[in-house]
Amino acid sequence: MKKSDVVPALLILALSAAIAFDTRGLSFWADTTPGPAFMPVWLAIAGVVLGVLRLLEARRSSAPVEWPDRAALLRVALVLGGLVAVPVLSPLLGLVASLALFVGFLLLAVLRQALWPSLATLAITVGVVYGIFVGWLNVPLPKGMLGI
Amino acid sequence: MEALQLLGQGFATCFTPLNLSFIVIGVLIGQIIGALPGIGPSAGMALLLPLTYGVPPATAIMMLAGIMYGGMYGGTLTSVLVNVPGEAASVMTAVDGHQMARKGRAGAALSISAIGSFLAGVAAVIAVVFITPPLAAFALKFNAPEYFLLALLGITASASLGTSSPSKALMAALLGLMIAMVGVDPIEGTQRLIFGQPALLEGIDFLPVAIGIFGIGEVLASLERAQAAQPMRTRLRDMWLTAQEWAQSRYAIVRGGLVGFVVGVMPGAGPTIAAMLAYVTERRFSPHPERFGHGAIDGVAASESANNAAAHGACVPMLALGIPGSASTAVLLAALILHGIRPGPGLMTEQATLVWGLIASMFIGNVVLLILNLPLAPLFAALLRVRYAYLAPGILAISLVGAYASTLGFTNVWISLAFGVVGWFMIKLDFPRAPLVLALVLAPLLESSLRQSLLLSFGSLMIFVERPLAAALLACVAISLVYPLLKLRRKVG
Numbered sequence: 001m002k003k004s005d006v007v008p009a010l011l012i013l014a015l016s017a018a019i020a021f022d023t024r025g026l027s028f029w030a031d032t033t034p035g036p037a038f039m040p041v042w043l044a045i046a047g048v049v050l051g052v053l054r055l056l057e058a059r060r061s062s063a064p065v066e067w068p069d070r071a072a073l074l075r076v077a078l079v080l081g082g083l084v085a086v087p088v089l090s091p092l093l094g095l096v097a098s099l100a101l102f103v104g105f106l107l108l109a110v111l112r113q114a115l116w117p118s119l120a121t122l123a124i125t126v127g128v129v130y131g132i133f134v135g136w137l138n139v140p141l142p143k144g145m146l147g148i
Numbered sequence: 149m150e151a152l153q154l155l156g157q158g159f160a161t162c163f164t165p166l167n168l169s170f171i172v173i174g175v176l177i178g179q180i181i182g183a184l185p186g187i188g189p190s191a192g193m194a195l196l197l198p199l200t201y202g203v204p205p206a207t208a209i210m211m212l213a214g215i216m217y218g219g220m221y222g223g224t225l226t227s228v229l230v231n232v233p234g235e236a237a238s239v240m241t242a243v244d245g246h247q248m249a250r251k252g253r254a255g256a257a258l259s260i261s262a263i264g265s266f267l268a269g270v271a272a273v274i275a276v277v278f279i280t281p282p283l284a285a286f287a288l289k290f291n292a293p294e295y296f297l298l299a300l301l302g303i304t305a306s307a308s309l310g311t312s313s314p315s316k317a318l319m320a321a322l323l324g325l326m327i328a329m330v331g332v333d334p335i336e337g338t339q340r341l342i343f344g345q346p347a348l349l350e351g352i353d354f355l356p357v358a359i360g361i362f363g364i365g366e367v368l369a370s371l372e373r374a375q376a377a378q379p380m381r382t383r384l385r386d387m388w389l390t391a392q393e394w395a396q397s398r399y400a401i402v403r404g405g406l407v408g409f410v411v412g413v414m415p416g417a418g419p420t421i422a423a424m425l426a427y428v429t430e431r432r433f434s435p436h437p438e439r440f441g442h443g444a445i446d447g448v449a450a451s452e453s454a455n456n457a458a459a460h461g462a463c464v465p466m467l468a469l470g471i472p473g474s475a476s477t478a479v480l481l482a483a484l485i486l487h488g489i490r491p492g493p494g495l496m497t498e499q500a501t502l503v504w505g506l507i508a509s510m511f512i513g514n515v516v517l518l519i520l521n522l523p524l525a526p527l528f529a530a531l532l533r534v535r536y537a538y539l540a541p542g543i544l545a546i547s548l549v550g551a552y553a554s555t556l557g558f559t560n561v562w563i564s565l566a567f568g569v570v571g572w573f574m575i576k577l578d579f580p581r582a583p584l585v586l587a588l589v590l591a592p593l594l595e596s597s598l599r600q601s602l603l604l605s606f607g608s609l610m611i612f613v614e615r616p617l618a619a620a621l622l623a624c625v626a627i628s629l630v631y632p633l634l635k636l637r638r639k640v641g
Contacts, residue, residue, distance in 0.1 A: 004577055012319055015326060016473075022341050026333075033603040036333035036340050039595045043325050050322060064576060072372040076572070079371055083364070083565055086548055087558045095552065103541040111371070111537040118538075125542045129549050137202045137564045139553045 004065040005046050005058030009051045016047030078110045094144030096134075151277050158504030160511055167207050167505070174211035175513045178218020179520055183226055183233075183528055184536070186233040187370075187543060189219030189584070190475040191362035195543065197355060197483055198550040205487035206502040210509040212483050213463070216476040217269060217510065220419060220456040221517045225259040225528055228254055228448075229382065237419035237458075238239075240427040240451035247443035255386025255525075260397050260445055261452040262521035263389075267404030268453035269514040272460035275409055275482075276467075276507055280496065283468035287493035290469075292600035295612050297621035299594040302415040302471045304628040306583040314632030316579045325594070327352050334596055347559045354482045354588055356551045356563040361581050362475075362566060365571020367540050372576050387522060393445050398431050400446035401453045404567030408454030418582065419455035420472035426454030460510060467495060467503055472589070475582035478589045519569025571611040 019040050027035030068076065082102045089098040103125050107118035133139040158620035162168060181192035193215050200208030223238030241261065248257040290298070303325075307317035330341045331351025342348040389397075403425040426446035430450035431440045440447050462473030463480075470491035472478035484491050489499055496503055520528065551564040574581050606609035612618050 008577060008579070009317075010317065012322065018343075019326060019329070019341060022343060026338060026340055029607070030336075032606050033335075034599045034607075036336050036338045038599065040326075040329045041343060043322060043329065047322055047326070050315060050319050057313070057315050067576065068372040072388075075371055076368050079368060080565075080569065081156060083544065083548070083568070087561045087565075090558070095549065099545045099548065102470075103545060106541045106544070107537065113535075113537050121538045121541060125545050128542065129545055132199060133549050133553055137199065137553065139549075141549070141552070142558065 002065070006055065009054040009058065012047045012054070013051035016044040016051065019044040019047070075110055079106060082106055082110070090142050090144065092144050093143040094146055094148050096126060096130055096148050097144060097146050100130060129139070151281055154281075154504045155508055158503070158508030159507070159511075161206060161501055161505030162210070162508045165507070166203070167210055168512070170203065170207045170211040171214050171509045171513050174214020174550050175218035175221075175516050175526070176214075176520070177211075178215035178220075179222040179517065179528065180531065181215060182219035182222020182224075182238070183234045183531060184222075184539060185529065187366050187440060188362065189216050190358070190479055190582070191366050193483075194355065194358035194480040195363045195546050195550055197358075197479065197486065198553045200487075201553070205489055206505045208487060209480065209483060209502060209506050210513075212480055213506055213510065214513045214607060216480065217456060217459045218517055219476075220269075220452075220459050221262065221265050221521050222528070224258060224265075224452055224456075224521075225525070228257045229529055229532060235312075236453075237423050239420065240423045240446055242328040243427070243441055244444045244447040245283060247441070248445065248448065249382075251443055252442070253386075253445075254382040256389050256393055256445065257448050257527075258382060259387045259522065260393065260449045261312060261388055262518055262525070264397065264401040264404065264453035265456040265515055265521075266451040266518040267401055268408060268457040269517075270511065271540070272407050272409045272412070272457040273507060273510045273514070276460055276510070279413075280464050280468045280503075280507075283464065284493045284496040287469050290493065290617065291615075292554055292597040292604060293615055294621060295593060295620040296597035296601055297612065297618055297625055298415075298469060298471055299590040301625050301628060302465075302590050303587050303594070304422055304474075304584065304625055305415045305417065306580075306586050308586065308628040310633045313578070316577075316578040317583045320574065320579050320581065321583035321587040324584035325591050327357065327584075328588050328591030328595075332590065335599060352563060353554065354517070354585075355486070355554045355558060356560040357567045357588060358479060358482070358585055359547050359551050360564040360567025360569075361571035361574070363543060363585060364568025365575060367543050367547075368568060368572040369575045370536060371540055375464060382526055396444075396446045396447035400449040402448035403429060403433060405454030406456040407450075408457030408592055409461040411454070412458030412473060413546045415462045415465050415473050417458070417469050418476075419458040422458030422461075423455040427526065429599035446491055448521065463506075463510075466491070467506075469493060470495065470593070472586055475585050478582075481589055 023037040026037035028037045028041060029035055059076055082105050086098045086102050103122045107113045107121060112140045181187055193212050219235050220237060223234035224241050226232050226234035227238040227242035227264060228249050231242050231246035233239045233242050245257040303321045307314050307321055333340055364574050370585040407426040407429055408422040411417045411425055420640050427447055427450055428448055431437045462477045465471045465473045466477040466481055472481045481491055548561055601611050612622050
């Protein structure tokens with residue numbers, strides 16, 4: 001059995017256990033009608049059955065998983081790091097400025113693209129986001145100390 | 149006759165400058181999204197859903213539907229010219245389409261795909277016109293037990309009919325149902341599964357989950373690889389079909405369209421399965437099955453006709469019953485709900501302008517797509533030369549702002565990011581994502597109708613057997629659960 005088969009099965013079992021634990025104070029059945037815990041408990045039971053089934057299925061046959069190499073994994077981690085930085089930086093810099101930083105970081109530092117096409121992409125992306133969400137839809141995007 | 153009258157009114161709804169322009173924008177975006185590997189129509193629809201807040205619901209739905217079927221046309225370009233399916237439903241097109249391109253017949257492959265998609269698409273919309281109203285009228289007889297079983301069938305069928313492992317698909321669906329339970333109980337109003345996080349009191353919305361699972365997850369998976377593939381060139385004069393090619397393809401279009409529509413109408417199936425089934429069917433019908441895999445134009449015609457017919461066919465259960473037949477129609481259904489429209493059998497009468505406007509828009513959209521894909525195909529082929537690296541930041545930026553705009557708060561942005569990671573792992577581990585999204589959309593109907601059914605029967609499960617319609621649906625659910633087990637047994641045995 002491979003980790004790639006076992007881990008999802010264990011995760012669904014853990015999720016089922018968490019659901020059963022969290023709904024223990026809620027009523028399963030109230031008078032003539034199912035209570036708030038009814039559906040979650042049945043889903044938890046289904047989760048246990050499926051988790052065990054998946055483990056059994058994985059014992060018999062295991063499909064190969066194409067994991068990325070170290071460089072690709074690093075690229076994914078950097079993209080994710082950049083994405084996480086956007087909501088973190090937005091209250092300080094504003095959402096549009098944070099996005100501009102993210103796009104620049106992604107194109108120049110992570111994907112190593114040429115400078116001028118990257119700057120053009122940055123300008124177009126920020127322009128499209130600003131034009132659609134602020135200009136057209138009037139969405140009040142958070143402004144930071146830069147006022148944009 | 150009444151259907152034709154209503155369709156006429158639908159065309160009147162479409163022929164306003166706003167609606168016409170949004171239909172064209174929708175199919176154009178769909179065409180581009182379909183052509184670009186790394187983002188499919190469902191992802192495109194989810195990402196662009198927040199952009200529709202500023203327009204009337206009918207306009208929004210017409211545009212989103214345009215992305216859905218426009219994606220079916222666009223996916224062909226990448227399949228034929230790069231040998232990489234632009235979206236999953238074009239996977240079979242790559243098999244023979246790219247072989248044709250290598251033999252110098254890329255134009256013919258693109259041409260027959262456009263013609264097949266158009267003819268099958270228009271035929272499918274005609275079928276939608278005549279099948280949907282009686283089905284919706286019949287569904288008015290449904291009560292809570294039938295709705296529960298119908299929603300359950302939508303979920304179990306998506307697992308059983310998919311191309312992935314049934315246990316994986318069921319696990320994905322179960323995860324979708326579990327996510328939907330977070331928040332407040334819909335009947336008693338008590339908190340549940342918020343794990344001490346007040347931010348979860350309002351539940352987990354469909355939109356950030358779809359943006360994460362489809363949009364961010366797909367971009368992360370695509371950025372792993374270096375996008376080095378160079379598309380083959382095609383010219384306008386290469387687009388003409390020879391008489392022999394047309395003769396080989398015409399019945400393949402009919403068969404593919406038929407298979408595609410039937411598969412599309414079935415809950416849980418979708419354009420990808422339709423295209424695969426149509427390809428296999430065509431190979432069986434062909435007097436020269438050995439040509440398949442080596443540039444058979446009938447293989448291309450069948451699979452392309454099927455995926456577009458299926459995309460339209462999936463609208464039948466969505467419009468008549470409020471049950472999405474595919475991931476794309478799940479997004480469409482979510483869009484209706486976000487615009488304050490209650491889906492279900494009443495939709496045809498309560499929102500007749502919207503429904504018939506949508507159906508009429510599909511005729512118009514298919515005509516626009518035929519124009520985009522015949523004379524303008526070489527122009528779109530040039531688009532494939534834009535490096536994915538320059539598109540990914542834009543997709544991610546729109547994902548984040550779209551998630552923020554849905555509630556004007558960062559909670560949905562964090563949820564999108566979390567589900568982006570979940571989506572990436574699902575792609576890596578070959579877990580299908582459509583059942584998760586379908587389950588998330590169907591969960592409220594599933595839970596409320598189950599609890600109403602048990603309330604009606606004083607807790608007796610016999611209510612699902614005693615009513616003839618419910619019993620028939622229960623049998624379908626049972627088959628959809630047993631079928632994958634038999635498939636698995638055959639595979640292991």
